Amino acid sequence: MKGRILIDRELCKGCKYCVLACVRGVIAIDSEFNSSGYFPAKEAAVEKCNGCALCAQMCPELAIMVRKEEDAAKISSAA
Numbered sequence: 072m073k074g075r076i077l078i079d080r081e082l083c084k085g086c087k088y089c090v091l092a093c094v095r096g097v098i099a100i101d102s103e104f105n106s107s108g109y110f111p112a113k114e115a116a117v118e119k120c121n122g123c124a125l126c127a128q129m130c131p132e133l134a135i136m137v138r139k140e141e142d143a144a145k146i147s148s149a150a
């Protein structure tokens with residue numbers, strides 16, 4: 072299974088919980104801060120994401136959305 076994450080860099084407070092949660096090393100911390108002055112998380116190795124959603128579950132700011140490839144296939148077949 073593959074997945075894709077979307078991080079809202081403006082919601083992010085740079086706590087790194089998602090970085091620690093992702094054993095696949097998909098997420099890193101950006102070197103540019105957001106409008107609130109935090110260094111936000113960013114997608115660093117998107118090809119390694121398996122869609123497990125652990126990162127999103129750990130995020131206290133609800134800044135991460137996860138889409139699984141299976142879901143994307145269902146959506147396109149229903150259309």
Ligand code: SF4
Pocket residue numbers: 074076092093094095096097098119120121122123124125126127137
């Ligand atoms: S969904 Fe899983 S594999 Fe993908 S970035 Fe989040 S923790 Fe890592």
Ligand code: SF4
Pocket residue numbers: 078082083084085086087088089090111112129130131132133134135
């Ligand atoms: S867990 Fe959420 S708030 Fe914390 S660094 Fe990751 S995306 Fe940002």
